[in-house]
Amino acid sequence: MSRLGKKFRLPQAFDQAVPGQYWMLPCRFVNLDDNRYVLTNEVGEHLVVTRPQLEQFVRKTVSFHGDFYHDLKSKHFLIDDDSNVAVDLLALKYRTKAQQISQFTALHLFVVSLRCDYTCQYCQVSRQTDDKLAYDMSQETADRALEFVFRSPSPAIKIEFQGGEPLLNFPLIQYVVDQAKRINENHDKNIQFVITTNLSLLTDDILSFCLAHDICLSTSLDGPQDLHNLNRPRPGRNGYQLTVEGIRKAQAVLGRDKVGALMTTTEASLPRVREIIDTYLSLGMDAIFLRALSPYGFAVKTGQAYKYDVDRWFEFYKEGLNYVLEINRQGYPFVELYASMIINKIFSPFGTGYVDLQSPSGMAISAIVYNYDGDIYASDEARMLAEMGDKKFRLGSVHHDSYEDVILSDTVLDTLEATLSESLPMCNDCGFLPYCGTEPVYHHATQGDAVGHKATSGFCSKNMKIFRYLFTLLEDDPEARKILLSWVRP
Amino acid sequence: MIKGADAHHVDLSFDNNVFTLETIKRALYRFADRCSFDVESADKQTKVTLHVPANIAEPGIDELCSRIRNEVLDQDLRDSISRETANIRTLILANAFSNTGLIES
Numbered sequence A: 001m002s003r004l005g006k007k008f009r010l011p012q013a014f015d016q017a018v019p020g021q022y023w024m025l026p027c028r029f030v031n032l033d034d035n036r037y038v039l040t041n042e043v044g045e046h047l048v049v050t051r052p053q054l055e056q057f058v059r060k061t062v063s064f065h066g067d068f069y070h071d072l073k074s075k076h077f078l079i080d081d082d083s084n085v086a087v088d089l090l091a092l093k094y095r096t097k098a099q100q101i102s103q104f105t106a107l108h109l110f111v112v113s114l115r116c117d118y119t120c121q122y123c124q125v126s127r128q129t130d131d132k133l134a135y136d137m138s139q140e141t142a143d144r145a146l147e148f149v150f151r152s153p154s155p156a157i158k159i160e161f162q163g164g165e166p167l168l169n170f171p172l173i174q175y176v177v178d179q180a181k182r183i184n185e186n187h188d189k190n191i192q193f194v195i196t197t198n199l200s201l202l203t204d205d206i207l208s209f210c211l212a213h214d215i216c217l218s219t220s221l222d223g224p225q226d227l228h229n230l231n232r233p234r235p236g237r238n239g240y241q242l243t244v245e246g247i248r249k250a251q252a253v254l255g256r257d258k259v260g261a262l263m264t265t266t267e268a269s270l271p272r273v274r275e276i277i278d279t280y281l282s283l284g285m286d287a288i289f290l291r292a293l294s295p296y297g298f299a300v301k302t303g304q305a306y307k308y309d310v311d312r313w314f315e316f317y318k319e320g321l322n323y324v325l326e327i328n329r330q331g332y333p334f335v336e337l338y339a340s341m342i343i344n345k346i347f348s349p350f351g352t353g354y355v356d357l358q359s360p361s362g363m364a365i366s367a368i369v370y371n372y373d374g375d376i377y378a379s380d381e382a383r384m385l386a387e388m389g390d391k392k393f394r395l396g397s398v399h400h401d402s403y404e405d406v407i408l409s410d411t412v413l414d415t416l417e418a419t420l421s422e423s424l425p426m427c428n429d430c431g432f433l434p435y436c437g438t439e440p441v442y443h444h445a446t447q448g449d450a451v452g453h454k455a456t457s458g459f460c461s462k463n464m465k466i467f468r469y470l471f472t473l474l475e476d477d478p479e480a481r482k483i484l485l486s487w488v489r490p
Numbered sequence B: 001m002i003k004g005a006d007a008h009h010v011d012l013s014f015d016n017n018v019f020t021l022e023t024i025k026r027a028l029y030r031f032a033d034r035c036s037f038d039v040e041s042a043d044k045q046t047k048v049t050l051h052v053p054a055n056i057a058e059p060g061i062d063e064l065c066s067r068i069r070n071e072v073l074d075q076d077l078r079d080s081i082s083r084e085t086a087n088i089r090t091l092i093l094a095n096a097f098s099n100t101g102l103i104e105s
């Protein structure tokens, strides 16, 4: 960690601007298409420029009087003798962006049971068993995990209950919610609770508890009935019916904004993105997250992760995003969440809490996972990898390690240092860097190295395609731009 | 990984007065998913031999070569930017973290 601890010199140690010239400020670029480039700077401001403009800028031949000069100056790509203040402003903006690093950890995942009533082909972790003792989290483990939760400096804490199927251990959820609220009387943090559930065990009592404690529900919905049931088999083959009934019931009791759904993409989903989105619309949902199949766990073992490549997935994504824009054009506000996160990174001064799009890596900074047995993982993906026998990202155990041991463990610190995109080959001069992330667990799982080789990385290739597509829409399609900008949070 | 008996070999050369070896290597790195390289630097020129798989996907070898040449030009611009902005980048970071105790006293 010695490099991170290196001290900076005082500002006076550097030369100031000389009149009559301009100086470039730190920036990066990447080609958008054959004619245009995306130019970005340290704080995520961007300009789309032509190749001749880029050359002019770097060769210092931009006319002082033109619009291009004005754009470069106002977006902090250059300073001249009357704009030294830009350095302070950039520093302030950079600090705002970096703030999340000191405010760790916001998301705490409690894996309250590995048991599940489904037998999904791509599930990495669940167990089909009635043996509660073997795969349910105990109160003692939950107590220790809560101690970790309240050591986090983050003023806002989200506790998410995961599984398996967490409702199979609902008494423990009740216990954790009650305990967390009690402990918080001395901490005054903003606490939110989420249960990630397939909803098949949802009862009126559970809903009353959720209502009383302002708990959100997040479920899985993969699309129309046949697709959902194919992806998520359940004895009785009634998963879709139970999920849809559960969503409607929960919406009625808790309100629409308290019930979300996530989809998983499989090979069978690829030709059906419109139907998938229609399913969400028919349930009154206002957003969808078009996700790629993760390369971890059983998804790899069953060959699913390699069945379609990035290009095929991107066609699926593009068709889906275009359809979402079409729905918005017809006057129905509906959001694609991955695009929305990127758009927020492009246009909002605040970073996104989304673990995959962070540098350094969001692991342990944005999210931390307490497994049913008390083992602690850096992310949900790290837990899935461990289920396959690779415990590289296991950080310790709530039973044997202290909070300091875990947060300052070599696994966390080495990964943070190794995943600062600013120092990674190819990322360090990529114009998309301010909006991208590093995903160490993905690169470890697919390339055997947490840093990863970006030229051959599926993560990089997927993000490059999405960034290029979004910037092209922002530049060339005013109507799409208006819709995308409406997704920026105030 | 791609080099093999039935691979295509193509030579490209770059003027050492215009492009540094570092610039060329950085540019080539981005194409590691499509071909492998041998790089030989002589007095005046750097010779790059591309080993392209026989079954290269569209848009083909000519297009690949022209993309590599453009990327070397882009990389050269990037190197100019980072050379010129190295000091100011440090200054911005110093300002950003000025009340964190990381500044030398």
Ligand code: SF4
Residues within 6 Å of the ligand: A421, A426, A427, A428, A430, A431, A432, A433, A436, A437, A454, A459, A460, A461, A463, A464
């Ligand atoms: S992962 Fe790829 S897209 Fe993202 S910053 Fe690195 S090079 Fe750019």
